[in-house]
Amino acid sequence: MMITQPQIENPVIDARHVRKTFKELVAVKDLSLQIKKGEFVALLGPNGAGKTTLVEMIEGIQKPDSGEILLFGKTWKGNEQPLRQRIGLSLQETHFIDKITVWETLDLFASFFGIKRDRCEEILTLIRLEEKRNSYTANLSGGQRQRLAIGVALLNYPELLLLDEPTTGLDPSARRDLWDIMMKLKETGTTLILTTHYMEEAEYLCDRIVMMNKGEILTQGTLEELLSASGGGEQIEIQTHQPVDLGELAGNPVFMTYHTLENRLVHTFTVTDTPAAVQLLLSKITATDNSIRSLKCTRRTLDDLFIEMTGQHLSEEA
Amino acid sequence: MSASFWKLVLVQFREFYREPAILFWSVVFPVAIAATLGAAFSEKTEIHQTIGFVGSLPKTGSFSELVKSGAKDDHGQIEFKVGSAASGQMILHLKQITEDSAIVFLKRGIIPLYLSRTSDSTVSFHFDKANASAQLAYFMIQSEPGQLSAEEKGTTIQPLTLPGTRYIDFLIPGLLVFGMMNSFLWGIGFSLIEFRMKKLLRRMLATPMKRYEFILSLMVARLLLAFIEAGILLTFAYFFFGIYPQGSLMGVILLFLTGAFAFTGISLLVAARVEKTNIGIGFINAISMPMMVLSGIFFSYHNFPETVVSIIQFLPLTLLADATRAIFIEGAGFGDTLLPVGILLTIGLITFSAGLKLFKWH
Numbered sequence: 001m002m003i004t005q006p007q008i009e010n011p012v013i014d015a016r017h018v019r020k021t022f023k024e025l026v027a028v029k030d031l032s033l034q035i036k037k038g039e040f041v042a043l044l045g046p047n048g049a050g051k052t053t054l055v056e057m058i059e060g061i062q063k064p065d066s067g068e069i070l071l072f073g074k075t076w077k078g079n080e081q082p083l084r085q086r087i088g089l090s091l092q093e094t095h096f097i098d099k100i101t102v103w104e105t106l107d108l109f110a111s112f113f114g115i116k117r118d119r120c121e122e123i124l125t126l127i128r129l130e131e132k133r134n135s136y137t138a139n140l141s142g143g144q145r146q147r148l149a150i151g152v153a154l155l156n157y158p159e160l161l162l163l164d165e166p167t168t169g170l171d172p173s174a175r176r177d178l179w180d181i182m183m184k185l186k187e188t189g190t191t192l193i194l195t196t197h198y199m200e201e202a203e204y205l206c207d208r209i210v211m212m213n214k215g216e217i218l219t220q221g222t223l224e225e226l227l228s229a230s231g232g233g234e235q236i237e238i239q240t241h242q243p244v245d246l247g248e249l250a251g252n253p254v255f256m257t258y259h260t261l262e263n264r265l266v267h268t269f270t271v272t273d274t275p276a277a278v279q280l281l282l283s284k285i286t287a288t289d290n291s292i293r294s295l296k297c298t299r300r301t302l303d304d305l306f307i308e309m310t311g312q313h314l315s316e317e318a
Numbered sequence: 319m320s321a322s323f324w325k326l327v328l329v330q331f332r333e334f335y336r337e338p339a340i341l342f343w344s345v346v347f348p349v350a351i352a353a354t355l356g357a358a359f360s361e362k363t364e365i366h367q368t369i370g371f372v373g374s375l376p377k378t379g380s381f382s383e384l385v386k387s388g389a390k391d392d393h394g395q396i397e398f399k400v401g402s403a404a405s406g407q408m409i410l411h412l413k414q415i416t417e418d419s420a421i422v423f424l425k426r427g428i429i430p431l432y433l434s435r436t437s438d439s440t441v442s443f444h445f446d447k448a449n450a451s452a453q454l455a456y457f458m459i460q461s462e463p464g465q466l467s468a469e470e471k472g473t474t475i476q477p478l479t480l481p482g483t484r485y486i487d488f489l490i491p492g493l494l495v496f497g498m499m500n501s502f503l504w505g506i507g508f509s510l511i512e513f514r515m516k517k518l519l520r521r522m523l524a525t526p527m528k529r530y531e532f533i534l535s536l537m538v539a540r541l542l543l544a545f546i547e548a549g550i551l552l553t554f555a556y557f558f559f560g561i562y563p564q565g566s567l568m569g570v571i572l573l574f575l576t577g578a579f580a581f582t583g584i585s586l587l588v589a590a591r592v593e594k595t596n597i598g599i600g601f602i603n604a605i606s607m608p609m610m611v612l613s614g615i616f617f618s619y620h621n622f623p624e625t626v627v628s629i630i631q632f633l634p635l636t637l638l639a640d641a642t643r644a645i646f647i648e649g650a651g652f653g654d655t656l657l658p659v660g661i662l663l664t665i666g667l668i669t670f671s672a673g674l675k676l677f678k679w680h
Contacts, residue, residue, distance in 0.1 A: 091517055
């Protein structure tokens with residue numbers, strides 16, 4: 001099921017056989033990944049999948065034990081200053097200096113890049129914190145603080161943006177706000193790597209989803225590719241009033257998988273053609289005195305895919 | 319009590335002993351402080367005190383009787399006991415010195431008072447009546463059986479109130495450098511730990527910010543604040559107590575700058591690895607509190623045993639306090655500051671480079 005990516009010419013990120021261990025723990029093992037200019041890539045995986053370690057190696061904060069990472073064709077060694085100028089990033093949960101205002105924070109970080117103040121105004125508008133300009137960072141809400149973190153990451157017009165779980169712990173509307181900011185970046189040709197364990201986030205923002213587990217790439221591709229490669233289709237869950245044996249239907253090519261509980265009241269199918277499948281199920285069930293108690297059709301999700309591949313949920317919250 | 323009650327108690331205990339910093343702070347530190355202070359002010363009934371004597375000793379009279387009752391100590395000075403077993407005894411070591419050095423010793427807190435001969439049989443006491451240990455020594459001597467009251471015996475008390483011999487003269491230079499030390503240890507050491515804890519250090523390093531500029535900015539900001547703080551304290555001291563540096567002002571500034579450098583180095587070393595501010599507080603206190611007690615900021619460190627004193631003299635705060643005090647009250651010149659400045663620079667260089675080497679930026 002592994003979807004291999006074709007070789008990319010002049011990739012923005014080129015990680016080759018990267019490996020990183022912390023004492024006994026292998027955080028990233030022999031991982032290779034190429035990302036082209038302008039691509040939005042999500043690293044999706046449960047906690048401990050190695051997403052943060054991979055991102056930190058790309059950021060130049062961690063050094064791989066073996067293998068190498070090239071950014072814009074250059075390694076970190078000897079190129080730190082020029083690379084820092086071209087990269088923007090936000091960490092998991094950023095705190096700023098408590099009694100320093102939003103504006104002062106932007107102004108400080110802009111000075112590190114040698115950027116004029118006009119850019120701070122632009123950023124302030126982009127992250128919609130104009131009204132909070134003179135608030136201490138300690139008094140910002142979680143969503144506002146995270147928007148400021150993204151704003152700081154964008155100050156230097158980064159060609160490559162690395163966001164480590166930018167929306168973890170935020171409520172849905174705050175998450176939406178951040179997504180809107182990132183969608184605006186798409187037009188500027190920025191390359192984005194985002195770690196997340198929210199499937200919707202990866203789906204909404206990213207061109208490519210890289211699913212990671214235990215330090216390895218499990219599979220990657222667009223959402224459509226991932227779901228169809230795993231057989232695609234939708235899921236039907238049907239509950240009947242009387243127990244019924246639907247096993248014989250599973251032979252029909254419309255049904256891909258079939259699972260039923262011991263009481264034979266709850267049945268789960270993955271199907272290629274939902275209307276056809278429902279027709280077949282209805283006629284089979286109503287042929288006797290039995291009737292349908294409930295029927296649920298859902299699209300398969302990456303979480304379903306992940307469970308299928310690893311036996312685990314993607315997100316602990318799921 | 320329910321099982322959960324005891325579990326709650328246990329949780330408190332676990333939290334306590336699993337945090338090494340707290341363990342140090344609440345168990346080791348008080349014992350260490352008690353041991354050091356105990357060494358200086360132990361409950362032994364005999365307190366040793368050096369007093370000065372200017373000129374030749376009287377041949378007759380009750381004071382000469384008192385001196386004759388004594389013996390020579392290890393340094394060849396006469397030592398004699400005053401007081402009783404019931405009230406506690408004081409062993410006085412008589413240091414024969416010139417009047418000039420008596421004043422210097424008085425200012426440095428080595429002696430609380432000195433005596434001088436007024437006739438063949440009488441002596442006169444010189445001390446600041448606001449100085450408690452001087453008063454104590456005086457009354458202990460006067461309380462000796464056979465000693466009559468000052469008036470009857472013809473002894474006189476010469477009050478000393480000239481600038482430089484008052485307690486406030488001793489205190490101000492000490493407070494000046496003590497404030498500076500705290501300003502640096504907390505302002506740099508604690509800030510760095512907080513920056514690290516909030517991941518701000520990491521965040522800032524992901525920009526082209528230069529590391530040396532960051533460290534330098536902390537140092538310069540602190541230095542400016544420390545100068546302002548010192549300025550306020552000195553203005554107050556000048557208008558209320560008439561205290562100002564009698565010696566080299568350049569010397570004071572040089573000492574201040576090198577002290578700032580040494581304490582920046584120490585702060586950097588303290589903050590090099592610490593991840594959490596609550597542990598950092600313990601570390602910083604563990605450095606500043608002993609120096610506050612030992613370095614002669616609030617009282618002279620000459621009461622400590624000689625072996626301890628030889629170590630205390632080289633603590634950065636002691637070096638700074640002694641040299642600053644010498645300029646303020648003894649009128650020491652620029653040249654006198656060079657030795658302490660040299661030692662402070664060395665301490666600064668060692669701690670600064672060790673701190674940078676060990677420093678965890680991520």
